[in-house]
Amino acid sequence: MVVRIRLARHGIRNRPFYHIVVANARSKRDGKHIEKVGEFDPIPTRDRQKHIVWNQERIKYWLSVGAQPSDPVARLLAKVGGTYTSITKTMAENG
Template sequence: MSVAIRLARGGAKKRPYYRIVVANSRDARDGRFIEKIGTYNPLLAKDDEKRVVLDAERAKHWLSVGAQPTDRVARFLDAAGLKERSARSNPSKGKPGEKAVERAEEREKKAAAAAAAAAPAESADAEA
């Protein structure tokens, strides 16, 4: 059985509240879980100590027996000093998409055409 440490969503519509749970990775996100080891309330301020409440002892236990945390939970564990999270790199994330590149090229062509049209008019004025 593959075990994951992940978030299970609760709370009302537009008011999320998450439990940090240890669950079989094949079970539903909000379904059956093995143990609840903490909570996460994203509506609280980032510096509020109740935003993430985590039972460090149980988290250590589950990590030691091979439970795999999700990306978000790995951030919480890294902040608590329980598990080092490796830096992720996606160099193509910041690059513009195809359509944005096409629009930029169109703007450059229009700007170059406008500059070329303005340049002969200026040289004619200088000769006269």
Template sequence: MVVRIRLARHGRRNLPFYHIVVANARTGRNSKPIEKIGTYNPLPDDAGNKMINLNFERVKYWLTVGAQPSETVEKLLVKADLMPQAPKPWMIEAAKKFKEL
């Protein structure tokens, strides 16, 4: 069973609000998750900040157990210093080509 940390969309049209959830990879986007571990509001407030609330202990637990974050959640976790920034495959290929020159 592959477990993913991903976003579940809530809110209304043109006003998205996401719950950061742990769910089975084969279930639907808004199906019942295993656990809700945070929220994310992508719309900036008056100061221009986007709101991210995370339960750090549970995120660390799920990452150590082997849950795989989606690309968007991975970016959020890197910003929160819960994950190191991993190089993308295209970055590795570009570095190899640069070394050959």
């Protein structure tokens, strides 16, 4: 089974909100997933910050067992600090 870390779209029309999920590569974009590892809101807030929260430990685990990040998720991980390991927030810190 090929596993990917990718974005699942939620929210309403013209106001997307994404869950960062680990899913089978053959499943639908918003279909069944194995685990939710984070959230991403691409619409900037008033202070021009985009909201991104994820569980660093679980992403490291899935990458270590061979899960491949999709292109958008790989770009998000790279923007945070250039590597997959430098992640600023975790879901555990936010409750």
